[in-house]
Amino acid sequence: MSVDQLLVDFDAGRPAALARAVSIVENQRAGYDTLLARLHSRVGRAQRIGITGPPGAGKSTLSTQLVTAWRRSGLRVGVVAVDPTSPFTGGALLGDRIRMESVALDEGVYIRSLATRGSLGGLSSATRLVADVLDAFGFDRILLETVGVGQSELDIARVAETTVVVLVPESGDSIQTLKAGLMEIADLFVVNKADRPGADRLRNDIELMLGMRAGLALKNAPAHHGVDLGSIANPGKAARLAAQQAAPDRWVPPVLRTVAAKGEGVEEVTEALTRHQQYLDASGERLARRLSRWREQVIEVAEQRMRRRVWEHPEIRDFIEAHLPQVASGETSPFAIADELLRRAAGVLTTVKP
């Protein structure tokens, strides 16, 4: 089937065309760039929301609840589950999909798992491209959920416009070990399974850490006179409030409590997501995040082409193979031949037709 025919079916909203387009893009099969280029002008209407958190935090349950809430408002939802395939934990994904069963058969919902790393910049890059396809297809919300563990939890923020970090009361014991990066990427914290002991303490801990950041970020902060007892017990909250008063267009991540399995607190999460999306527009932050996303993509596309043209070129390949024995024997180091390689790469890039 040609890209033209695929686009006709895609425009007609045929699910098979969507699935096919996603596959082509995910695996970067021949013509994926033509396809994305043709879809490009339609990308940019969907809200992209990332969900991350440790295994067992209830990300899938919360996702299912969010999808259900959005569907009730008549919104169409695409879900991308990101699983950086561990060879030892291949089973997690299936379980997650089964848990989302209640929404999986809804025609206004599309669920796709991404497991391949892809050649173009890894999993976060593949996620971004697939989200573009879903966006172009007309989904109103795109939910990006990390399933596996590893660096992907932080990468999700480079793809989403709003990032939700889901924790559970048990995470409280290790809150000090949570990487600083998590504090940086979270636009919204959810303490899930909040009917378990420790939920309040975790929320306080998070707010304290957020408050320290806000306090550090806030120059000339007003002295904290006259704060109420609750604030004294939670100095982080006081600092945050002060920061918010001083800079009303600054977003301070709320810390919400849910029991997602019972649907408790989900409405507050969807409301906070809406508020954050409004903030993104009002502050100009949405454009900034989109420019940053496109910058990454421009560089990745150019790098991929550069890489292919250089490393697949016979002259370059022959040069490398001819020198490997000397590298292995210790005569020449990889660094010594890199510069000569670059000179040849420049030549190859100049002469090869696009």
Place this chain on the structure above:
Amino acid sequence: MSVDQLLVDFDAGRPAALARAVSIVENQRAGYDTLLARLHSRVGRAQRIGITGPPGAGKSTLSTQLVTAWRRSGLRVGVVAVDPTSPFTGGALLGDRIRMESVALDEGVYIRSLATRGSLGGLSSATRLVADVLDAFGFDRILLETVGVGQSELDIARVAETTVVVLVPESGDSIQTLKAGLMEIADLFVVNKADRPGADRLRNDIELMLGMRAGLALKNAPAHHGVDLGSIANPGKAARLAAQQAAPDRWVPPVLRTVAAKGEGVEEVTEALTRHQQYLDASGERLARRLSRWREQVIEVAEQRMRRRVWEHPEIRDFIEAHLPQVASGETSPFAIADELLRRAAGVLTTVKP
């Protein structure tokens, strides 16, 4: 301190110089390439052994036992623990190091944890470079151990010359879900905690899968007449034996049983490792693996330099920034400007002095 002074201390075998060299290389700080180039001619004497497996399989315990056994033979051992830092599981590493405490104070042992992804091709690349430093320092054995989960389990095989996959009887339930890649990378399987139920079944399952592979790989395999009852009960084993008879210089991964915590079966593991190292030399496979490792490194070094020269060049940066708004608005796609970018990249690579 200059690279020259560092090398003097390094040559004198000073632990501080080793630690410093490893840090410089791991974080690719200024001069790391000069340092590696100067050490290059000394790289290639150590045997590099990778250990991978699911969390809780006892990789660290087995590693400690192997280190102890090698030390008894007077060999010096470097250990690189690879942890692809999950922001949620920062605590695993510390526990592992504590478990290796019994060998950590031995002067003939050096233990280093790698958590950073590094800019040059990710964690497996950093692992390879650090292993080169340990190799140049004079360690006889370099043990590369994956601590975290994720893709790194498979990547370890690109860095090691012998890869040990450690499983536990409980892994048997999910043997079907273990990715095919694991079968491809394992030079040696260890069923650890083999005093638990299910160890024999797991070993049979692995041998069956290995046998199917061997059987598939074996053209014109002799018919399996006259095999003994044990082989009939385990057709995988029969196929493997047949394959081994037909191609005696082919390595068929042994499946060994250990109770590492009690030291049981460890001797068999060290013996199998020695046999595999002999096989690597006899078959020419060691040279093949080393050439492949150097090929990756040559390409990574060249790519890193290419990337830095291109993307940090003002002309290229300005070009990208000038076009981003059009990409964000949908007028131009990232693919449309990639080719013009490549033309400019070629120019930049030609004009910039190395």
